[in-house]
Amino acid sequence: MYEGIITPIVTPFNRDNKQKINYNATEQLINHLINKGVTGIFILGSNGEFHVLSHTEKIEFAKRVVKIVDSRVPVFAGTGACYTGEVVTLSKEMEDIGVDALSIVTPYFIQPSNEEILNYYETIAKNVKIPIILYNIPKNTGCNIAPNTVESLSQIDNICGIKDSSGDMDNLKSYIEAAKDQNFDVLVGSDSKIIDGYKMGATGAIAGTSNVITDVVVSLFKLLKSGEVKKAEELQNDIDVLRNVLKLGTVPSILKRSVELANISPVGLARKPVNEPSEQVDEKILEMLSHYELV
Template identity: 60%
Template structure:
């Protein structure tokens, strides 16, 4: 499976009772696909995987998989701290039709590189579908070392890594170490999409594409056609949103931005709270910058 292009790290829509909002989920999916994304990535950091129960994760994934209906691949986050629980959830996601799984490194108690190799190999053996490693050291407390990724890339169904370290050196080294394997390196840092592609990454798993879908897609498409000036301009243009996202706890600002743009994805789950009125005004200014009309009912 060639993992490539702009894959949206989709938010999980909730209603006013903080329950999964099926209608808004379908609305967002269809907006993303019609805007040209190459895949949907659910239950990641911006998808609040850490806030959902296992039953909720399976129910949400089923809604997404059914609505996408094979139009693009669906990548499902099944990572956690317990290898046993990750295997159980991974099997369930495979059974309901996930195209691939994303597995974050265990967190809270930081495993050694040897332990994380055992963890990933055990998960990979339990399913037949592709697995993407997910490296996000600032959230998990550990960085997947190059030698670890090189070792895991030898496993038949470990086919890629999403690197959200924010370090180009990581991306570069992962690409170099796995060049002889059937393995894809993807940027998980939206500020580095173009630079990662230029180094040999095959795409990006981008949260900003929940809102600025066409802009993210244009970075990739213009890169493919060799129009680096246009790709660079699109990359730089993401910064206004990225600066605004820093005004609150993930994913509160992104969800409010999408909501104000017209898709009622609801708030983040508590303890993450809604942005205050001053921040909402800054979000509206950001939307105005991009020419996105603000839904005043939200």
């Protein structure tokens, strides 16, 4: 079972024109998160800027992360793409590297049919042995995985869960119901809905905000597990202070700047064409971090 708070880490880059991956900052960030109690490290997701990393960079980054994590928590690697063959190739390489599970987003830009989505995941699952977590984020991909598709896919042995970032609780509930008879975890991908998802039967969350306010998000889940729902609700509401600031720039520019200004790790800027936050936005970020006593 995948449960608790899994952090989809930002990918640290050097602050230069080439913006190459900063592995010292990567190690600093990962050690910070594990020491704070996250239950998994998820690389190459939306906040990890998978869409601007080359195949070679993804492979090298995964190798380094697996070595840094050293089996302290599971490592999830995003391998989704528009071409099934590309996903299969990258997924097999990630399996050879030693990641613990794959997170695979639906094809994006195009809008595949339910049958095409089913075939996409079935083909990938046949080519790897490690667990696969489906990734539903319709705002970015233009398509929502249908509940009956989830029901069919949940019957495949190594398809073990789904991250739902739709923000639609009826949609998340339909996934929980569709796979209730299978060994299949539903993970919340919308940080504002962690409590709602848990009450419905979600086993955990893949929460981007945990890059910054790790204590808040980890404590929220611990309180839920211990039945202290009222205290958990206070922390759930508190996450909105960060979420409101994240809207001030293109993903993941504000999240990365928050990690830096909180002195967690020098993760650098988002890759171009995303702009660096302005001084005025930095002031807003510092106000937010002050709220959490991180500066």
